[in-house]
Amino acid sequence: MHALVTGASSGLGFHIAKELKMRGYDLILISRNEEKLKTAAEMLKSSIYYPIDLSKDYKEVGDIIEKFKPQVVVNNAGFGIYGDLEDQEWGRIEDMINLNVLALTYITKRAVEILNEGYILNISSVAACHSQPKLSVYAATKAYVAMFSRSLSREMKSKKGVRASYLLLGPTRTNFFKNAGMPTKGLERIMLSPDKVARYAVKKMLRGKRRIVPGVLFKLYCF
Numbered sequence: 001m002h003a004l005v006t007g008a009s010s011g012l013g014f015h016i017a018k019e020l021k022m023r024g025y026d027l028i029l030i031s032r033n034e035e036k037l038k039t040a041a042e043m044l045k046s047s048i049y050y051p052i053d054l055s056k057d058y059k060e061v062g063d064i065i066e067k068f069k070p071q072v073v074v075n076n077a078g079f080g081i082y083g084d085l086e087d088q089e090w091g092r093i094e095d096m097i098n099l100n101v102l103a104l105t106y107i108t109k110r111a112v113e114i115l116n117e118g119y120i121l122n123i124s125s126v127a128a129c130h131s132q133p134k135l136s137v138y139a140a141t142k143a144y145v146a147m148f149s150r151s152l153s154r155e156m157k158s159k160k161g162v163r164a165s166y167l168l169l170g171p172t173r174t175n176f177f178k179n180a181g182m183p184t185k186g187l188e189r190i191m192l193s194p195d196k197v198a199r200y201a202v203k204k205m206l207r208g209k210r211r212i213v214p215g216v217l218f219k220l221y222c223f
């Protein structure tokens with residue numbers, strides 16, 4: 001029984017992988033930086049890991065799904081860019097759309113084609129729920145993830161035994177903000193812990209819940 005997690009080297013993905021491991025799944029870990037991924041794999045006692053830049057080589061994941069037929073597929077790898085659109089570098093925007101949208105869609109499509117039963121969890125954000133100045137493209141990628149997953153989840157309900165869920169995640173203590181160049185002032189006091197979010201998300205996903213929103217504040221924000 002395998003579970004595939006992208007972006008598993010740190011942050012939420014690492015904790016989701018840990019949670020799935022505790023529930024008896026054999027892990028397939030994917031992220032970009034080989035050293036970081038190897039360290040994470042050692043910590044998670046997992047021997048199956050693939051360093052792949054999913055902004056570019058996401059189609060490689062199709063073969064991995066074909067090989068292992070995982071029961072769980074978590075599309076977690078993603079990043080944001082903070083700043084006025086005119087100041088954001090086009091190459092980074094392209095990589096972000098490729099990763100947050102194209103890679104996620106491709107991996108989901110291959111999972112749906114190949115698997116007869118199991119669970120898909122796509123990581124969106126509460127940024128999808130309202131307009132986000134200085135995060136316009138990032139918020140749009142996450143709105144895509146939410147609507148894509150929501151529609152797919154309903155489509156799948158009448159078909160095979162594959163359930164699709166999506167996580168509307170609020171600010172969470174990970175490297176996300178540093179990588180996005182985003183200040184955290186005013187956010188620290190409402191930030192979620194990645195281990196608690198991971199436990200909650202995995203539990204709800206395995207119960208087949210379509211829309212998962214950790215935290216009362218964020219349930220209200222995305223009401």
Ligand SMILES: NC(=O)c1ccc[n+]([C@@H]2O[C@H](COP(=O)([O-])OP(=O)(O)OC[C@H]3O[C@@H](n4cnc5c(N)ncnc54)[C@H](OP(=O)(O)O)[C@@H]3O)[C@@H](O)[C@H]2O)c1
Nearest residue numbers: 007009010011012031032033054078125171172174175176
């Ligand atoms: N933290 C928050 O407040 C927050 C809120 C809402 C939604 N989210 C979403 O949650 C997800 C997880 O992010 P996080 O908060 O855990 O951030 P994080 O700590 O920065 O983790 C991001 C993960 O994605 C991987 N990754 C980044 N670019 C990649 C690429 N091109 N190819 C393969 N892997 C790549 C990273 O691996 P490498 O280090 O190897 O690149 C890392 O494992 C993301 O989709 C993010 O948009 C986060």
